[in-house]
Amino acid sequence: MPQFFLNKRLIILLVSIIILVALIGFSLRERSKLTWPEQFVKDTTGWVQSLVSKPANSLAGFFENLQDLQNTYKENKELKTRVEKIASLEAEIQALKKDNEDLRDINGESKTLRDMDPSPATVIGRTPDRWHEMLIIDKGSLKGIKKNMAVVTANGLIGKVKSVNQFSSTVQLLSAMDPKNRISALIQSDTNVFGFVQGYDDKQKVLLVKGIPSGAKVEKGQTVITSGLGGVFPQGLLIGKVVDVKPDQYGLNQTALVKPGADFYDIENVLVIKRLMTQPETSDMSDGKEEDL
Amino acid sequence: MRKFLLPLLFLALFISESLFVQFMPEKVFGQSKILVPHFLYAGLLFFTIYVGKNKGIIYSAIFGLLFDIVYVEVLGIYLFLFPFIAYLVTKVMQVMQSNLIVSSIVSLAGVALLEIGVYEMNFLIHVTDLEFMDFINLRFYPTLILNAIFILLTGFLFKRYFEKVSEAMNDD
DSSP: OGGGGSHHHHHHHHHHHHHHHHHHHHHHSOOSSOOHHHHHHHHHHHHHHHHHHHHHHHHHHHHHHHHHHHTHHHHHHHHHHHHHHHHHHHHHHHHHHHHHHHHHHHHTOOOOTTOEEEEEEEEEEEOSSTTSOEEEESOOGGGTOOTTOEEEETTEEEEEEEEEOSSOEEEEETTSOOTTOOEEEEEOSSSOEEEEEEEEETTTTEEEEEEEETTSOOOTTOEEEEOSTTSSSOTTOEEEEEEEEEEOTTSSEEEEEEEESSOSSSOOEEEEEEEOSOOOOHHHHSOSSOOOO | OHHHHHHHHHHHHHHHHHHHHHHOOSOBTTBOOOOOOOHHHHHHHHHHHHHOHHHHHHHHHHHHHHHIIIIIOSTTHHHHHHHHHHHHHHHHHHTSOOOHHHHHHHHHHHHHHHHHHHHHHHHHTTSOOOOHHHHIIIIIHHHHHHHHHHHHHHHHHHHHHHHHHHHHHHHO
């Protein structure tokens, strides 16, 4: 290939590599917001996508219904046995709720970390190259969606809002590898154990909850929820169930392998959760010396 | 009207990739492999082979940029790789006959090159920490099979349509 190294082509290649590195560097920076051309393009394609994906959603729903029909009898039997339990559970919950409210009134604390305001959204797209694991939803900043809000399905937490445009926004799933993606988690047992959701194992399909103190007792089958202490998410969103615990590299901490409650595939409708408790300012959380969190 | 048909076709392929991934279940045939559709790029490579180098590279760059902005949010990866591999493909096609079988195999090779290139770039910028062998087993083979099936189904349609487009362009 002697002509490949002709001057003109070599220069074009070098220039494009420089542009490539500059662009990647630009977009990997911590960006609070996308530039307006990007937002414009994303909104435009988002509009086209929602045109296509809504009929597609209903078509897929139809086939799913057909499949469901096959198991109806068996499911019905099972559900009937559960309904009776639910009635008594509901009564209990009502009583507990009322108790809780009364006690809060006495204490004078009306706001909790659990307070949240969900708003529904429909998924209109998903990153086809499955490295980045992102969803595109059909609600944007005009509907009050902001960066870093939690996103859940009926079965549990799936991710957070990564970027917001006017009419659409992008959701980063928990299964994406991103060192900035740390979620403060709480493992429910007799005493609450805290850790961070940090990373995802592609092969075993489990989330890694790291930073659990080595003395803490964590067992298989315990439920993991968000703790609300990270300052962005509310408390009490289901993350998943512990399947295994192992000591980390140096034996100082433990890492819990958590099977996510939500399915990261085949997602149609999501809820974007707004936390009602005030968010602490970054300056309140650090004393100014340790900026690199 | 005919002028708009070509961008519309690519736009349809562009959106079909996202739809495909959205509705795909976690396990396909009982195995949790990762299948990545590259329908758009297969189409673009056929376009490059049958219509011409310059138009192919320009279209690849435009749709690469669109792909970066809309799906990936890291600008540059596809913007660079789409035209670069399209260029390599034209170089290869200079010494080969452009019949259906050869162009199918070449565009499948182009898709394979794209997948490896994207993996290497993502590994560099720490989007993934998958080992190379895991990448081959978990993603590469299944992806190639999926795209081979796609090319098998649509290759002759692409060929017929792009040859028509090429004639129309030469007539102008």
